[in-house]
Amino acid sequence: IRRVRPRTLVTIVALSGAFYFLLPQLAQVGSSWHAIQSAHWVWLPVVIAMSALTYLAGAASLLGGVPGRVPFWPTVLAQGASSFVNRVSPANVGGMALNARYLQKSGVDPSVGVAAVGLSALAGAIVHVILLVFFFVLASRNLAHAFKVPSTSKLLLILAVVAALIGIVLATRRGRRFATTRLRKVLRSAVGSLRQVAASPAKLILLVGGSALVTLAYFGGLAASVQAFGGGIGIAEISAVYMAASAIAAASPTPGGLGAIEAALVAGLTGVGLGSGPAVSAVLTYRLATYWLPVAPGWIALHVLQRRDYV
Numbered sequence: 001i002r003r004v005r006p007r008t009l010v011t012i013v014a015l016s017g018a019f020y021f022l023l024p025q026l027a028q029v030g031s032s033w034h035a036i037q038s039a040h041w042v043w044l045p046v047v048i049a050m051s052a053l054t055y056l057a058g059a060a061s062l063l064g065g066v067p068g069r070v071p072f073w074p075t076v077l078a079q080g081a082s083s084f085v086n087r088v089s090p091a092n093v094g095g096m097a098l099n100a101r102y103l104q105k106s107g108v109d110p111s112v113g114v115a116a117v118g119l120s121a122l123a124g125a126i127v128h129v130i131l132l133v134f135f136f137v138l139a140s141r142n143l144a145h146a147f148k149v150p151s152t153s154k155l156l157l158i159l160a161v162v163a164a165l166i167g168i169v170l171a172t173r174r175g176r177r178f179a180t181t182r183l184r185k186v187l188r189s190a191v192g193s194l195r196q197v198a199a200s201p202a203k204l205i206l207l208v209g210g211s212a213l214v215t216l217a218y219f220g221g222l223a224a225s226v227q228a229f230g231g232g233i234g235i236a237e238i239s240a241v242y243m244a245a246s247a248i249a250a251a252s253p254t255p256g257g258l259g260a261i262e263a264a265l266v267a268g269l270t271g272v273g274l275g276s277g278p279a280v281s282a283v284l285t286y287r288l289a290t291y292w293l294p295v296a297p298g299w300i301a302l303h304v305l306q307r308r309d310y311v
Contacts, residue, residue, distance in 0.1 A: 043228035047289040050221035054290075055079040057213035061123060062099060064207030065116035070106050074310055077301040078102040081311070084298025087255050096121065098302075101311050124211040131215055132243040139236035139272075218242065218290065225286035226269065229278035233269070241268030256291055 059075040082095030096117050103113030219242045226238055245264035249257025262283055269279040305311045 040228050043224045044285070044289065046224040047221045047228070047286060048293065050217045050224060051290040051294060053217040053220075054214050055083070055294075057210045057217060058120075059210070060206045061120045061210030061214065062103075062116065064203045064205070064210055065119035065123070066103060066108060067112065067116075067203075068108060070103065070108065074106070074305070074308075075102070077305055078310070080294065080298045080301035081305055082298075083294050084302055087295060087298075092121075098311060102305065105310050120207065120211065123207050124214065127208065127211045128215055128243065128247070131212070131239075132247065135236055135240040135243055139234065139240040215243075215246075218246070221290055222265070222282075222286050225282045225289070226274065226278075228285065229282045230275075232278075233272050233274050237272040238269075241265065241272060244268060258291075262287060 055076055058079040059072060062079070063070055063072065063075055078099055082092075082098045085094035085098050086092050088094065099117045099120075100110070100113045103116060104110050108116070219239050222242050223235060223238045226233065242265070245261050245268055246257070248264045249261035251260075254260065265283045265286075266276075266279050269282065270276055274282070302311070
C-alpha cells in the first residue's frame with residue numbers, strides 16, 4: 001500500500017483541467033458557449049439526482065453479493081468513499097479494495113468479502129453487456145455513423161492475441177502458481193458465495209437489480225444532460241452511446257476512464273445527430289455532476305468511515 005502524494009493529486013487535477021479546457025478547442029466547436037447560454041438548467045438537479053442514485057444502487061448490489069447481513073447506510077457511505085478513492089486509482093481497483101476492507105471490518109470473512117466485491121463487479125459487467133446488446137438492437141438504424149465496429153477478421157485476431165498472451169503467462173512458473181493458488185481460491189470462494197446468493201431470491205434481486213440500476217441511473221443522467229442542451233435524439237440512441245462509451249472507458253488506464261469516456265461520448269452523440277456544441281456541453285455537464293461533484297462528499301464519507309472504524 002502506498003500513500004497518494006499531493007504531487008500526484010495536483011498532476012491529475014492539472015491534466016484533467018487541461019483536458020476539459022482544450023476539449024472544445026480540439027473538437028473545433030465554436031457553438032459550445034452558445035449552447036451553455038441557452039441551456040435549460042432545470043435538468044441539472046435531475047443529473048445530480050441520478051448520480052446520487054448510483055451510490056444507493058451500488059450499495060444494494062454489494063449487499064446482494066454478501067450472504068450475511070451488513071448495514072445499508074454505512075454501505076452507501078462506502079460507495080461514496082470508493083468513488084473518491086477511484087479518482088486516483090485506475091480500473092476501480094482502489095474502490096474494490098476499500099469495499100473489501102469495509103466488509104471485513106463489518107464482520108464478513110475476508111475471502112467472502114472479496115468474493116462479494118467480485119460478484120458485484122461480475123453482475124455489473126453481465127448486466128452491462130445485456131443492456132448494451134438490447135439498446136444497440138433498439139437503436140441499430142441510427143448507430144452506423146456513431147461507432148465503427150472492427151471487422152470479423154480483426155476481432156478474431158484480437159482474440160487470438162489475447163489467448164496467446166494467456167498461454168504465455170500460464171507457461172511460466174509464476175503464472176501457473178498464480179492460477180493454481182490465488183485464482184482457484186478466489187473462484188472457489190466466488191462460487192460458494194454465488195450459491196448462497198442464488199438460494200435467496202431477495203439477495204439475487206439486490207445483486208442484479210442494483211447492478212442494473214447503477215447503469216440505468218448513469219444513462220438517465222446523460223439523457224437529462226442532453227435534454228438540458230436541447231435534446232433532439234432518441235432515448236435508445238443516447239443509451240446505446242452511453243453503453244458503448246462506458247465499455248471503451250473501462251479499458252482506459254486513467255482513473256474513471258478520464259478522457260476516454262468524454263471523447264467517446266462526444267463522438268457517439270455527434271454521430272447519432274446531436275450538434276457538436278450541445279454534445280460537448282452535455283458531456284462536460286454530465287461529467288461534472290457524476291465525476292467531479294461527488295469528490296467532496298466522497299472524501300467526507302471516507303473520513304466518516306475511518307472515524308467510525310468501518311475501514
